[in-house]
Amino acid sequence: MYLSRHRAAGGPRWALDGRYLPRDFTLEHLLEIQAADVQSFLEGQSREGTADDPLLPPVEPSHEVWASGVTYLRSREARELESADADAYERVYDAERPELFFKAPGWRVVVHGDRVRIREDSRWNVPEPELVLVVNSGMEIVGYTAGNDVSSRDIEGENPLYLPQAKVYDGSCSLGPGIVLSDVDSMRNLRITMSILRGGETVFEDETDTSQMKRSLEDLAGYLGRELAFPHGALLMTGTGIVPEDDFTLKAGDRVGISVGDLTLENEVAR
Numbered sequence: 001m002y003l004s005r006h007r008a009a010g011g012p013r014w015a016l017d018g019r020y021l022p023r024d025f026t027l028e029h030l031l032e033i034q035a036a037d038v039q040s041f042l043e044g045q046s047r048e049g050t051a052d053d054p055l056l057p058p059v060e061p062s063h064e065v066w067a068s069g070v071t072y073l074r075s076r077e078a079r080e081l082e083s084a085d086a087d088a089y090e091r092v093y094d095a096e097r098p099e100l101f102f103k104a105p106g107w108r109v110v111v112h113g114d115r116v117r118i119r120e121d122s123r124w125n126v127p128e129p130e131l132v133l134v135v136n137s138g139m140e141i142v143g144y145t146a147g148n149d150v151s152s153r154d155i156e157g158e159n160p161l162y163l164p165q166a167k168v169y170d171g172s173c174s175l176g177p178g179i180v181l182s183d184v185d186s187m188r189n190l191r192i193t194m195s196i197l198r199g200g201e202t203v204f205e206d207e208t209d210t211s212q213m214k215r216s217l218e219d220l221a222g223y224l225g226r227e228l229a230f231p232h233g234a235l236l237m238t239g240t241g242i243v244p245e246d247d248f249t250l251k252a253g254d255r256v257g258i259s260v261g262d263l264t265l266e267n268e269v270a271r
Contacts, residue, residue, distance in 0.1 A: 004178035015051030031233025063106035069099035071239030117171025122152035139225035208241035
């Protein structure tokens with residue numbers, strides 16, 4: 001099952017497998033339901049028309065997007081190279097407790113086809129392609145989407161305490177194009193790719209898969225829900241295993257293409 005959100009006449013509207021759901025359908029309500037009941041709930045919803053209006057981010061304004069860090073070996077290596085406190089990243093990679101941080105409220109998320117941004121006060125910026133978990137109020141994983149966790153490597157590398165400024169700013173979080181509703185086992189070996197075009201030429205491309213993650217998806221979602229309630233569900237980025245070379249930085253006009261499983265998320269870069 002595939003959910004997408006659209007800019008329809010009368011306001012945002014969700015669609016299931018390309019057909020509009022009732023106007024009062026919300027992701028908030030869906031994520032209040034137990035994972036075992038999601039499919040039957042959706043099958044019981046009426047559908048009408050073809051969902052051909054422009055896309056919106058597959059998240060509602062009230063939702064929170066969180067993120068995990070240093071979950072792949074490649075990410076640990078890159079952070080160690082960039083950081084003045086490299087030992088911090090080695091310790092968190094091997095620790096029981098994962099790195100988790102707030103990324104964006106739903107209203108700040110960038111949609112597929114729109115522009116992500118790099119900071120004016122940063123000289124070293126990269127996209128980070130990630131599997132993004134969709135979790136319900138009980139912290140059960142009910143689906144996934146594709147994400148781009150745009151990051152300023154020089155700001156984070158200068159001091160780990162600058163992480164929020166390196167990660168959280170306008171245009172730094174892109175999700176989409178929609179949500180694949182599926183069980184967690186189907187997410188354990190998803191192919192992730194990223195390509196970056198500059199002036200029509202490919203300047204970077206690489207791939208990995210989710211089986212390369214150090215931590216389990218359930219572990220990440222479980223830690224997010226410790227002492228923190230999400231009554232309407234949440235989205236959790238699971239870290240990146242693709243990091244461009246150390247001499248690469250994004251430029252305005254670049255086009256970033258990310259695929260996670262069958263989903264493709266594309267955005268132009270702006271400063």
